[in-house]
Amino acid sequence: MKDVTRIQKRNIILSDIKRNKYIYIMVLAVVAWYCVFCYAPMYGVIIAFKDYSIGRGIWSSPWIGLRNFVLFFNDINFYRIVKNTLLINIYDIIWGFPAPIIMALLLNEVRKKHFKKAIQTLTYLPYFISMVVVCGIIVNFTSTNGIINQVLASFGFEKTNLLSKSEFFRTIYIGSGIWQNIGWGSIIYMAALTNINPELYESAVIDGAGKWKQLVHITLPGIASTIIVLLILRIGSIMNVGFEKIILLYNPLTYETADVISSYVYRRGLLNADYSYSTAIGLFNSVINFLFLVAANWLSKKFTESSLW
Amino acid sequence: MVTRYKFSEKLFSLFNVVFLSFLALVCVYPLLYVVFASFSDPKLLMQHEGLLLSPRGFTLKGYALVLNNPNIRIGFLNTFFYVIAGTAISMILTCFGAYALSRKRVYFAKHILIFITITMFFSGGLIPFYLTVKGLGLNNTRWAIIIPSAISTWNMIVMRTSFMALPASLEESARIDGANDFTILFRIIIPLSKAIMAVMILFYSVGMWNSWFNASIFLNDRKAYPIQLILREILILNDKGDMLQVLHGVSAQSEDMYRQLVQYTTIVVATVPILFVYPFLQKYFVKGIIVGSLKG
DSSP states (O other): OOHHHHHHHHHHHHHHHHHHHHHHHHHHHHHHHIIIIIHHHHGGGGGGGOOTTTTHHHHHHHHHHHHHHHHHOOOTTTHHHHHHHHHHHIIIIITHHHHHHHHHHHHHHHHOOOHHHHHHHHHHHHGGSSHHHHHHHHHHHSSTHHHHHHHHTTOOOOOOOOOOOOHHHHHHHHHHHHHHHHHHHHHHHHHHTTOOOHHHHHHHHTOOOOOOHHIIIIHHHHHHHHHHHHHHOOOOTTOOOOHHHHHHOOOOGGGHHHHOHHHHHHIIIIIIHHHHHHHHHHHHHHHHHHHHHHHHHHHHHHHOOOOOO | HHHHHHHHHHHHHHHHHHHHHHHHHHHHHHHHHHHHHHHHHHHHHOOSSSSSSSSOOOOHHHHHHHHTTTHHHHHHHHHHHHHHHHHHHHHHHHHHHHHHOOOTTSSTTHHHHHHHHHHHHOOOOOHHHHHHHHHHOOTTTTTHHSTTTOOOOHHHHHHHHHTSSSSSHHHHHHHHHHOOHHHHHIIIIIHTHHHHHHHHHHHEEEEEEEEOHHHHHHOOOGGGGHHHHHHHHHHHHHHHHHHHHHHTTOOSTTTHHHHHHHHHHHHHHHHHHHHHHHHHHHHHHHHHHHHHHHHH
């Protein structure tokens, strides 16, 4: 009996696929792309546990267990890159995360529509400039004779190439990030602010609440869930630093503060061709990152009503 | 009491307007500085200290040098190719996925959706990705720029959501008339989704215009380099080979001066195309990000 229904079911599926063959062709193209460019690399992660060489391929390279991870924990750069990765992210959460929120709150207080629109248009602009050009501008402005040094010199500072000083790297990295993203990042908060019921403000004004009380009791609670979700996501990538900007801006003089896990993976993996070792570092990074995401989500679920899942 | 309250509110408004104007200025001034500097006489610019409020002197020499540089011209042509071909392939695959996964009659649609969503949270990482693309023999071909980054899962899910909002009756009547799924997708669904199509085309094309990293790891042949890689050589690596090519006919001592000029001009030339589409970008991107955040 069971076999009969199974065969019947299979026939139904087959005739359905035949009837709708074009839509299954579409599905197939998309699934094939995901298999090749997302799942094949995921399978490729097993080279972290192997002594991989291109000649032997993934399958026949010998297993070496956790040797790459042990090597990494004893790597002289281990402490430095983990510390730099965390510090860049922590400073970015402290400075970069609130910046668009503050901007959205201030913009929300503007009554003149044209002024608001003009400010938005101007502050979104840097977001669209390519990373290479942004870094090109940074390199130019921070060079010894660049505009930043000229301005600083007029306050009595000594001119120096700021990108060759490790103590300035994080400031430059995070400051330029705020410059590029503050306007764009504020959009999502502006959208959340428009969803707050205006009647709440009207009744607050009748009750005699000033701007500050409205902010604390209506506006901030109104966008709290948006802030929390974005904060969870941000904390969930606390071990990620986009390596594109890092490898465009850093140099051996600033490795002390600028070299992060992802840039180290890039250097060891692609420039030195230590494939297995750098894959192991990348895997370590993703696992820690995932734990942070789970933890942030758990905390948020416990103390607030917002969570990702 | 009432008047004092109003006074403090006015003060805040004033402060707010001043502060926001300053912020907008800070966002735009670096670009203005670059534009001013690109038109400035390099000698006068060298002597000038501090902020620029207008070009020092006037010259178009930088533009002449940059626009006559064969590398930059080839880079632009390559980037146009990558943007057009890449966006076309991205859009086709994204529409296929979004359409198929928005139809209830597709078997396993739910499983496939999970299969796809997983990739938003897990990935193989840089090195396995590199080895996969290389293993397929794509490295040092133009395909390496277009195919491996073709689908953005986020875009596909947003597009699927918008397809699902279309009334099913449209599709049903077309099916009764014997239309197949390609016809339904291209003749009915896509023409009805012009706004989301515009958003996605902009997302993909700006992404492709700005991308450089995949090109830097997969391409060896300079003839296939996109403009961003050429820019990296000029702006970041301060590459002499490129510079000398641009600067032939300029004496050695003023080379350094002209190098700066060329850098400013290059930034302007590379950014202008984005500024042309900026009004559309702004309008549709904001829509896209809001749709995405509401559905996501």
